[in-house]
Amino acid sequence: MNAPVRIEVRDLRLAYGTREALHGVSFDVHAHEILGIIGPAQAGKTSLLRCLNRTIDFTADARMTGSVKVDGVDVRQVKDVFGLRRKIGMVAPLPVGLPLSIYDNVAFAPRCAGLRRRDELEALVERCLRQAALWDEVKDRLHTLGTRLSGGQQQRLTIARALSHQPEILCLDEFSIAIDPVTTMRIEEVLKELRRTVTILLVTNLTQQARRLADRTLFLWKGELVELDRTEVIFSEHPRERRTYEYVNGMVG
Amino acid sequence: MTGREGQSEHPNHRAAGGEGVASGREAAGGGAGWKPAPQDSPRGQGEGKRPRRSGWARAGERVIEGVIRTSGVSAVLFVLAIFFFVFREAAPVLFGGEHFKLLPFLFSVEWYPTSASNVRYGTLALTVGTFSVTALAMVLAVPFGLGAAVFVSEFCGPRLKETLKVVIELLAAIPSVVWGFIGLTVMSRLIVHFTGAPVGVNLLNGGIILALMSVPIIVSIGEDALKAVPDSYREAGLALGATRWQLVYRVLLPAARNGLLAAVLLGVGRAVGETMAVLMATGHAVNLPLGVFDSVRTLTANVAAELGEAPAGSDHYRVLFLTGVLLFSLTFVVNLVADLVIRGWRRK
Numbered sequence: 001m002n003a004p005v006r007i008e009v010r011d012l013r014l015a016y017g018t019r020e021a022l023h024g025v026s027f028d029v030h031a032h033e034i035l036g037i038i039g040p041a042q043a044g045k046t047s048l049l050r051c052l053n054r055t056i057d058f059t060a061d062a063r064m065t066g067s068v069k070v071d072g073v074d075v076r077q078v079k080d081v082f083g084l085r086r087k088i089g090m091v092a093p094l095p096v097g098l099p100l101s102i103y104d105n106v107a108f109a110p111r112c113a114g115l116r117r118r119d120e121l122e123a124l125v126e127r128c129l130r131q132a133a134l135w136d137e138v139k140d141r142l143h144t145l146g147t148r149l150s151g152g153q154q155q156r157l158t159i160a161r162a163l164s165h166q167p168e169i170l171c172l173d174e175f176s177i178a179i180d181p182v183t184t185m186r187i188e189e190v191l192k193e194l195r196r197t198v199t200i201l202l203v204t205n206l207t208q209q210a211r212r213l214a215d216r217t218l219f220l221w222k223g224e225l226v227e228l229d230r231t232e233v234i235f236s237e238h239p240r241e242r243r244t245y246e247y248v249n250g251m252v253g
Numbered sequence: 254m255t256g257r258e259g260q261s262e263h264p265n266h267r268a269a270g271g272e273g274v275a276s277g278r279e280a281a282g283g284g285a286g287w288k289p290a291p292q293d294s295p296r297g298q299g300e301g302k303r304p305r306r307s308g309w310a311r312a313g314e315r316v317i318e319g320v321i322r323t324s325g326v327s328a329v330l331f332v333l334a335i336f337f338f339v340f341r342e343a344a345p346v347l348f349g350g351e352h353f354k355l356l357p358f359l360f361s362v363e364w365y366p367t368s369a370s371n372v373r374y375g376t377l378a379l380t381v382g383t384f385s386v387t388a389l390a391m392v393l394a395v396p397f398g399l400g401a402a403v404f405v406s407e408f409c410g411p412r413l414k415e416t417l418k419v420v421i422e423l424l425a426a427i428p429s430v431v432w433g434f435i436g437l438t439v440m441s442r443l444i445v446h447f448t449g450a451p452v453g454v455n456l457l458n459g460g461i462i463l464a465l466m467s468v469p470i471i472v473s474i475g476e477d478a479l480k481a482v483p484d485s486y487r488e489a490g491l492a493l494g495a496t497r498w499q500l501v502y503r504v505l506l507p508a509a510r511n512g513l514l515a516a517v518l519l520g521v522g523r524a525v526g527e528t529m530a531v532l533m534a535t536g537h538a539v540n541l542p543l544g545v546f547d548s549v550r551t552l553t554a555n556v557a558a559e560l561g562e563a564p565a566g567s568d569h570y571r572v573l574f575l576t577g578v579l580l581f582s583l584t585f586v587v588n589l590v591a592d593l594v595i596r597g598w599r600r601k
């Protein structure tokens with residue numbers, strides 16, 4: 001694959017206090033690919049994503065060593081961490097609707113980035129809500145509180161929000177746990193389309209979702225990168241590692 | 254009950270056994286492939302093992318519930334009782350005082366309760382005094398108090414935070430008569446020195462003193478309100494690329510606005526109800542203020558100063574009680590309006 005490298009992770013170690021959650025992980029993410037990240041609970045998938053946009057900083061006792069470069073710049077050296085976070089859209093597994101209206105939730109990040117024009121904002125909000133397959137359900141009540149939506153709708157609202165600042169990299173952390181299968185499929189179609197403009201990291205507990213969407217898949221196990229290869233290889237009868245085969249086929253977990 | 258075949262998880266097993274609770278419907282479904290899930294087994298199993306609470310536990314709970322209900326109801330009763338007793342003292346003059354009429358009481362500025370020839374009870378100047386001192390105090394205290402609350406809760410480090418909180422609590426503990434002293438001496442001299450006003454005890458002085466008295470309340474209640482905003486909101490906002498300041502005014506202030514409004518209202522309450530400090534700091538002259546350097550008198554200070562001299566049961570005495578009713582109604586209206594404002598916000 002000769003697409004340029006967007007994210008370069010080298011020997012990333014992350015410790016919460018004295019417990020290490022990531023034991024030296026190295027990989028690259030190329031432009032315009034969907035990288036699936038699979039692994040059992042506690043593998044460190046969420047922690048890995050939180051290192052990318054430095055939201056790990058919010059955990060006071062987390063210590064990160066090694067290097068994570070986004071577009072060639074080490075994230076710990078960037079001056080404008082807010083700009084970095086705007087470049088990376090992040091969808092958390094538990095939706096956190098900000099206590100604002102649906103519209104304001106989606107318009108939040110663009111406003112923070114300095115977008116003021118009303119018509120542009122409205123168009124942007126509509127586009128993001130459509131991409132998150134939420135527009136039809138909420139178009140008549142954009143100004144009601146986002147926290148009044150159902151769980152699955154809130155999850156899609158966070159997806160719309162993550163798209164709202166037009167990120168170049170999109171991290172989805174188990175985005176579909178609260179979303180019904182039909183809507184999940186609609187969002188997956190959108191993700192496939194987004195791949196043309198956005199680089200996507202898809203953390204998922206549904207291995208089949210990685211199989212459907214990901215170009216390459218990374219198998220993380222107890223804070224260790226076991227295998228990273230083209231998705232066909234990971235899900236084939238003969239991945240390089242036995243553990244991969246067993247996890248993917250539900251024999252270990 | 255526990256030994257029943259309901260424990261078996263396999264529906265076929267139950268149907269085959271055909272005893273006890275196996276219903277006719279299930280038996281009729283007999284040999285075909287699909288079977289409805291056994292509907293009674295989960296409950297049947299649970300019932301036998303469900304722990305029973307003792308009679309004591311239930312009685313105790315009822316007692317506690319009663320106590321809680323009583324204290325809730327009594328809070329309302331106390332407020333009503335206070336209103337009732339104050340009103341009872343005032344009622345005779347309201348319904349037939351010799352020199353008393355309601356409209357002049359509310360809308361006249363002439364307060365001459367002890368005049369030998371022509372007694373007049375007009376409280377407009379006092380009401381305006383109360384409102385102007387309170388308003389000035391809030392203009393100073395609300396931005397300062399809320400700003401300090403935001404700083405303490407969001408921007409300063411843990412060490413500084415502890416120090417500031419201690420200082421703020423100390424400020425809140427200063428008795429109002431001490432504030433009055435400060436107003437009478439230090440503040441009044443400062444005002445004369447810096448503004449050249451003829452007297453230092455005036456509206457400005459009272460406003461500043463009241464502001465200093467309400468700021469600690471606004472800061473500590475406001476800080477609590479901000480602390481109650483879940484951290485997940487902060488993380489979500491920051492993950493979207495908001496700066497700390499954007500986070501404050503786009504997320505935290507809206508999220509905490511009810512608590513912040515409560516903080517402001519408590520500050521207003523303190524300012525409206527404060528007596529001793531304003532009595533000493535405002536100059537205590539019955540006067541419609543035209544500027545911040547005019548002396549004023551407030552409703553509260555007026556009652557405090559005159560009630561001791563008014564003979565019990567006299568018209569003057571009763572009018573002072575009526576002033577209390579007026580004060581009560583004014584604070585009630587202020588709170589009501591604030592409540593409606595909040596409801597209006599909620600509906601959005």
Ligand SMILES: Nc1ncnc2c1ncn2[C@@H]1O[C@H](COP(=O)(O)OP(=O)(O)OP(=O)(O)O)[C@@H](O)[C@H]1O
Nearest residue numbers: 016021039040041042043044045046047048059205
């Ligand atoms: N804030 C934290 N403080 C301390 N330890 C943490 C914290 N967050 C995660 N950990 C630990 O780090 C390890 C990895 O957690 P992480 O959330 O990254 O796993 P995950 O792969 O995302 O799991 P899941 O599939 O359940 O979401 C776990 O052992 C967890 O206990």
Ligand SMILES: [Mg+2]
Nearest residue numbers: 045046093173
């Ligand atoms: Mg996780």
